[in-house]
Amino acid sequence: MNDLKEALYSIDPKSLNYEQWVEVGMALHQAGCRCDLWDEWSKNDSRYRPRDCANKWRTFKNNGSVVTEKSVFKMARERGWIPSEYKGHEIGFDDYIEADEPYMPQKKDEAKTTLPDDYSGLTGAQQLKVYLETLFKPDEHVGIVTESFQREDGKWTPANRGDYSRTAGKLIKSLEKYPDDLGATTGDWNQEAGAWIRFNPCDGQGVRDVNATAYRFTLIESDEVSIEAQYKAYVEWNLPIAALVFSGTKSLHAIVKIDAQNENEYAQRVSFLYNFLENHGFSVDTQNKNVMRLSRLPGATRNSNTQKLLATNIGAENWSVWRNSIEEIPEEKLPPITSLAEKFLNPDPLPEPLIEEVLREGHKMIISGPSKAGKSFALMELCVCLAEGGKWLGRFQCKQCKVLYVNLEIDAPSANQRFRKIYETLGYSTDPAKNPNISNIITWNLRGHALPLDKLSKPIINQASMVNGIKAIVIDPIYKVITGDENSAADMSAFCNYFDQIGAQTGACTIYCHHHSKGAQGSKKSIDRASGSGVLTRDPDAILDFSEIDLTQLEGKEIAWGAEIDEDRSAWRVTGSLREFRSFKPLNVWFDYPIHRVDTKGELDACFLEGDARSNLKQFQKSPEQRRADYKEELREAYYELEHENGVSASALAEIMGKSRNTVLKWLRELPKNFKNYDGKWFTLEDYTRYLQDTGALD
Template sequence: MESNQYDLLEVLNNIEPAALTYQEWVNVGMALEHEGYTPAVWDDWSRRDPDRYHPGECARKWQSFHGAAYEPVTAGTIVQYARDQGWTPPYDPGQPIDWDDTISADGIVVDRNWVEGREISEPSKWDPAGELIRYLETLFEAGENIGYVVKSWKKDEKWLPADKGLYDRTAGQLIEALSHCSGDIGSVLGDYNPEAGAWIRFNPMDGVGARDINVADYRYSLVESDGMDLEKQHAIIRELELPVACLVYSGGKSLHAIVRVDAADYAEYRKRVDYLYDICKKNGLEIDPQNRNPSRLSRMPGVVRGDRRQYIIDTNIGKASWREWKEWIESVNDDLPDPESLEAVWNDMPSLAPSLIEGVLRQGHKMLIAGPSKAGKSFLQIEMCIAVAEGKKWLGWPCTQGRIMYVNLELDRASCLHRFKDVYKALGWRPENLGNIDIWNLRGRSKPMDKLAPMLIRRAAKKEYIAIVIDPIYKVITGDENSADQMANFCNQFDRVCTELGVAVIYCHHHSKGAQGGKKSMDRASGSGVFARDPDALLDLIELETTDELMKQEENKAICEVCRQYLDAHFKWEDDLSLDDLCSSHQMLNYCENKLDKWQWEALQRIVNAAKERVKAMTAWRIEGTLREFPKFPPVNLWFDYPVHRTDESGALGDIQPDAEKPAWQKNFKKKRTPEEAKKDRMSSLEEQYESLKSFNEDGKVTVKDLAESMGTTEKTVRNRIKEHGGFWIDEGNVGKK
């Protein structure tokens, strides 16, 4: 269970009892009882809601939990209540720490093994009113309401505040009265028990109540640690340079540091206090987590507690503000390398990272493949995975052989695995190194990249990958795609994977809308320009508009090829035809018809017809590159012959110009389609959109509304096209194939 991964008391401290209903409050008690805690834990936590707290009620209620006939309430309930109030787990508990794992040192400033205690000194002259005036003047403005408690009660040999105290007097009023009380602060605040001392709230209140909702300004947090020597507490607080407004001796086992957090609201206060407590804990200062609340009471200086006094040790120490302190903490632990002299390495240059794709990408670097829909970008990446695994060429570029991971975020598991097998078959390569390809199927389970990166690193750390492919990245984008700073942070996650694993990271992204031919390759990717400028290699695909003549040439080549393959399988025949005949589909078919028997001829005709249909579905593409490590390569022209891309060996695509590069009179000029062609396009579009949505939707369902949104038309038009097609059914808005 998830709750077992956390310190339950730590989780409980992130729940405000005042925000729960009575039944939810009871559920917390039941959960604590079920998990083996004592009623004292429930009672101590319940005190944080003084308006509803009644001494002894928790103990009485606890007795009714034993043997009760109800479904047990477990720790998971407490975890859920904490989540509902904004708590998030401080780490991903999905994997235990291994012996070889590194524990982060971020935020560690103090080496606790070498801390020397720092002495604290009691004021030479005891001035109770002066102590409290100094405290009020340091922390508050004159018109701000102050909360304090002077009444106390004793429990288990410990003195506790007896009520919520007073909160309707301002700092100015108290300072004025204290200035004229002749040292008798009891005449101003009310008499307190000198055995117990007195308490004061360190944040200004609204004058109406004493709960968290009554805090007027989330200005300070309390740092208290009573589990170590006082002088060591003092030393660590000083060495951490906490932005302490006032440091008070409690008269007991701890110092009370009133630390500036200057939060804008309660949500920011929680985040800053969590960060503050985390840094203190990492540096050996064990903080009492019950002190997180902004309405918490702290020890009031200027009063006596037993045989000791509560007094101010110092004011305004450490950094001047929260921002300055946080920047300092992060700069101390930035893990950045020191600058190095070029002279020192001039004659001993480090080795360059070896190539992953020769002339295009090095290992440990990043590559982006950008292109429009229907370019087969996922197939292109699968081809590259196979080329790396088998140590073969990808689009003509030699690849280094090694192990590669394919992170599948879009396809269901079965479809993804079948794609790999289909591509292997279409390439005609023997699957001799399948162990070099790992597939991580995350459809329906993908997370934002900042959450996915550490999980990916953990799983890949010991696998010796040389490359990781993430397909597609729109599934893991964090933030606004058009925001440069947010996308820079997103792209930094790829750097993190590259750096920590030493692998190349390859990912694809879609083009922005509109014509792309006249743009530079790095300006075509959708969103912020960070996408195109961040990777070390950018491969960009643009579609080439083919002509009828060119497609007839491809059909001729395809027919000749299948004829040759069929004849090779059944006859010894090449000497019968000239070189010209071998390149003519007409001559090849004539020859086959005369040489084959009736059954063979019919079989070949079926293969030829399939080849013709395949050619009709082929699309032409051009890859242009922007490289950081290598010279620019000439454009690569290729055919997308489902399910693989094949380079254009004939050079027929080299003369095709993208639309924006054509003369003005040719731009956007399209041959008028016949009614039959228009209908075929409509039906083809309907089928493609249906299959795409069926694959994309986790439940596999497709609705008329889905199709209308995907096709950019109305639901009425979609219904008409479905009726025209005849191969689909509609039932209450759901669409399926007959």
């Protein structure tokens, strides 16, 4: 049962969907646990609602279900949890382990690594004072836990959520008042268990993740690596460590600077850090990802050892500095410098266009647009045009080649059906026996198997290298593989570098799509419409942007393909920002499922984009010339509905138009060239001439 509880709390409920959350509850029920355990664990999720667990719990039945406690252990193991019987033994603070750590690319050195001990002369109270001054602002609340209980396996665990009512400033004043008695400030603790502190501030109302008021730090520790090896790794990787604390047993608690602005950015950066450590062979405790996680309180004693504060502010200055530093490339791997004169004499061959007027072989292209723009359909249509050597979007000639389509979003049968419909709509045969070009499209359906691009890039390179002649790799969509924070220029620069690696090692173009940011896009430049850092759209060699056209001007009118404008019709203006070619004239297209059709009739030319202020001006603030044209049309329609051979009166026009007589007279006087007033009656010029002839007035 203790192992089950430990495994449960190694799983972050925020990482689970609803079905997985229910599966955990069923497993605990099947194992004979109380609902309180499931409920307390679920409180770490911002989606938590009181009574949800109890209401669901009553629906569970112990009927030999395949969902057992093994399901919890499996989830925990997938997240890095290791059962206690497989963990190493505890070692003392002064112990050294002589070993070459295989995960660390370092020179062999017989000398033992000396751990820092910057605050060895300070009392426990003074160590905590330094810790608080380093991590917190004076007015921020700090969570401290001193009460503990011993589990059946002998381990000591925090007994409650502790005290979080005091600010760092108040705690520091108390520590200064009692510099030799840490317990006078924190309260007494069990000398065997030690004490704990939360390294991020809270709001003083609670210590769940929703109570966090800043997202500055995360905790890195490992029970699988020696203390000496832990410190070597922290130093070699130049981690931005705000405080380094000896746990009192077998690990160093590194409080690492994350510097996140919100919970989402915090989760992304912590995930990147953990992946970095795992990829370098460093076994890190994955239970520490929560922003309100507990760490060891500096200065407290534990099993005759002190939870020592060893150092503060070591390694990189902050997250950004560290993040940029790990992207450095050894100089010997960089290409040599060359003289321009040499290149003029022996020019490198220019890559052939893969898509005429848009993209050269080996280059990168991004398609950006909002939802319902049909971006995936456009990419699939591009794959078909590349396979067949056809014209994409009815405009851009494609070079016939093989293409790898990496599908990350929709299931394989749906993707295959889409390709079939596109083939049929474009007029190509779907019979492989009659159309061998179909084999030019190689699909890789990875829905449910998506990985961050730093891990997926190598498999993509391997798969592409297995097929001769692949000239394009389409990745749809990139939000499934994005690494880091999409609003961070540094993170997105690193992310885009993986596309360069794929292109460099396969010689193929990389083509992908991304979504627009929220809000109206009509007033923005095409290069600024995509969500996240501008790096995403400034890095590719070609950007094709799909922006929705405001169709209100066409409502009620019959348009191309014999249909009227309704909520299901959409039209798009395709613009390009190109590095290798001249920008083309914006292309107006209708999305006519499953392809985009060019507006050959020019019906969309005068329409503005959604969100463009000029669209409102066009609709609601018409120019005088437009108003006169509307008056003329409305008057003419009313005139011909009346008996008009001998002229009509202003009163008759007003009655049929539903306007006041004065309004109609005003309109008529503003249009003297269209209507003529004679003897109190109004005529069109044509009828007026005929009337004068009939009455002999011209004589």
